[in-house]
Amino acid sequence: MHITRYGRGIKKAAIIITAVTGFIVAFSIPFYTKSMLDTKVGYYSISINGVTVGAANSVNDVNEALANARKKLSAQYSSDVYMNPDIEIVEETRAIANRSSVDELSDDIYSYLFDNVLEVERNFDYTLKVDDYTVTLSSLEEVEDVLNQIVEQYDTLSQYKVTIASSEKIDSGYVVNLEKKSESNQSSDIVAAAIGGDGTTVNEATDVTNGGITAIEFKENVSIIAVPEGIEATASVEDALSQLTEEKTVNESYIVAEAEDLEFIASKYGVTVDDLVKLNPLINANTILVEGDIITVPAKETILTVVTTKQLSFQQDYDVSPEYTDDDSLSKYNNVVTSEGTTGQRYTEANIVYYNNTEMTRSYVTVGMYVTTEATPASISVGTLSSSSFTRPLATSVGTYKSGLFDDGSLNGVIWSVDSGTDVLAANDGTVTKARWYSDYGYVVEIKHSDGTITRYGYLSELSVSEGDTVTKGSVIAKTGNSGAASDNELLFEIWKSGVSLNPLDYVNKN
Template identity: 35%
Template sequence: MSHFTKYGKRMRLMLLTAMFVASMVCLFAIPFVEKNLLNNQVAYYRIEVNGTEVGAANSRADAAKALADARGRLSGIYPDVVYMEPEYTVIKESHLTAERMSEEELSDSIYSALFSSITDVNSQIAYMVRMDDATVTLASLDDVYTLLSRVEQQYDTQKEYTVQLNATGSSGDYTVSFEKTQTDASKDIVSAVLSGQASTTQEDGTVVHDGITSIDFAQNVTVSEVLLAKTGIVNVDTAYEAVTKSSENRVLYEVKAGETVESVASDYRIDKEQIYEWNTQLDTDSVLAEGEMITLSVPETLLSVVMTKRETYDEAYRATPQYIQDEEAQKGKNTIEEEGSTGTRKVTAEVSYINGRRTDTKIIDEKVQTESQPQVISVGTQSDSAYGLPVSGQFGGNVNNGVIWLAKERTSVYAAAEGTVTRTGWYADYGYCIDITHKDGSVTRYGHLDAIGVVKGQNVTAGQLIANSGSTGNCDEPCLYFELWINGSTVNPLRFIQ
């Protein structure tokens, strides 16, 4: 009995000792184990491009491979681009869990981020010259200056003015102006003598030389800095050819007092035969009267130089004609009643030019050597009916309550009666069209026009030239389509027109 009691006590003592040792182990070991377990986190690599996180990889090698793949894909799409070095960072991280990306996902993410770090080597800063709605682009401001100066100096042969490029408040934008070349007075006098320029002394004692008094471009010219593909940039020679290439432009010209077909042809530098060709109402016996409208074809360029020159010259001249109305003659039929005579005079004038073509002359001073006696011209005013024939052409039939007259392209079109222009411009199937409202409320309409010579709101007289015939709108051949509206409805014009 005593034996078992002793054994039991030893066993309890051993059990208590074991429990104490285990407790102490747990007390000291668990924190180390726990620390070791928590430190057993997942390691991964976070990737940033230009400071923005784009993904995570298992290793630096995977991150480098994804970057190389993204670059390769971009190079395949844009073979001619270079990369501006992006800020590319790989940062090691450790967490219990981590969202790592596959190589393909990481490559896609880097590929997207790299777009903002690409510069196209085929683009460069260039300078776009805008001339109204036309443009030409050069590589530098020096090229722009050379181009504009070259165009201007076609007509400013003495280099009296220089082109100026003026920076505006907007970065990279410039306006264009001209500045008179600064020379000292003695050089000015020598230059004037050598070039044959005349001079006059004004009342205040100032000596005024002939020469350019103003110069500018006809178009609104501005220059803007742009980023443009190299293929869109041209050299100065190519640009010069483009902006000075002529194309024919049809205009309606109002005859001034004393002008003849010959004088108009001379001023506009065109053959007088072309004037007859473009104005079927004229022949070699026709006499022009002040205020008549005729069609001219004049050259037009993308960039034109307008210039005013002070000129002194001797000329033969004709005094302003005297016009008398002839109520027995048809409109457009003018007759010379008295020939008058030619005189001679010395003139100082302000002469306006466009691309070297004289457009206007204002006489400042004249000294008459031989007087000119004026012509006397009778001007026909007679109209046979309320509505005159609007065009000279072959009758083509009635269409949709209107009348077609077959007429060559650019045949003159006249107002059928006195009235006010109430429509001009493109109008549906009529193409270019004019409406004139007359005093009795009726309306005449002129369709398929080629060129319009009146504006909305303008008052016109019967028989006044208002346009040229054409083939615009729903039209297969050159003609004039004419309608007459009475009380808001179309009527057959042939009932009212002779």
């Protein structure tokens, strides 16, 4: 069969097209395949303690899965669950990726945490911190039991309970709260103590109607820290209770308030008048105290202190504050009653603050107070003469006694108001150890005496002595002024011994 010229042309074109197509395909396939291999998948994996647990499409999916796994674990335990794993979420780009749904990844994370990370409450002990004091118990229930037993000693109406809650601010820590019960037992009565304050001395308290505790708290900072089991020695509930409530006697200074006497103060601290006399050599059982006197008392301290505020209403006998008159013919603490007052009677209400069982403050509610018999004040002559070898640092006719208290409540010395430029006298023989500007004292003179005491004279305007000088009692050592922290023209006078401040009015005359 013969092939025409046209047919031969068609055949030739087909051959050429086939060849060109094959050439194109031969060169195109490698480039296309390489492009396909270079296409990578973006996703996020999660590793726990260095072990890859799974992956998901987005970081939000991973975080949601992690949160669901933690929630699932926590829901299975009535107590707290402790987990502190090293978790890392990393963006990945790989050609082949095994990615899970949120639910699938959550199950994988849950399984890993359960098998490798989970620690439950039984693996921890609990350290109770009271300020800087610590005691460790085996469970939160034991800690709560100890604290509730302490509170119950003072919450006689069972109005409050201790609760423990996790603290977001403290790692593995808890805070302690005192919460009022929804239904408090009001059947018991608290009899108002027959003691006074704020201008009255209560001689008798009867017909008590009790409003119960209005507030309760711990005086110290109280918190709880979870510690791995066995790290700290644990105490039993009984031992911890004993440690926290053991009473220790600490002598401290007490400022006598108006209308308080030795019998009242002794009753307040649970001791006898003789006990107070032994601690205060300058007084005896018949001493009449006046407002502002400073005596030593034996205070009871515990590691943990319960502060309660009670609101009490009662009928009481009461005395008003005496009227005091300085008597320059009487020695210090030899005060004399020149006229007896009379006792009144009233119905009243008071808010009383206790540290454990010791009354600290009493605030009477005057609104609605019903007085049936008015009280009248006694008159007392207050001795101002000192029997010591020291002399007043001002001439007896100069200056007016101003105060024994500073603005911050400290009791280091006394102040006399006096014209600037008045002579300041050495209270006793001695050697000048300071004669210069000295902080808030302004210009100051300090003298050391043979018995080890130190007298200090502050707020001066001029100095008449130099450091190292020997001075005699009554000699002029400076001029008064208003330097340093003085609020007016005045003289600050202090007496110190062995680093402890003494009451200057026990050594020098007030007027």
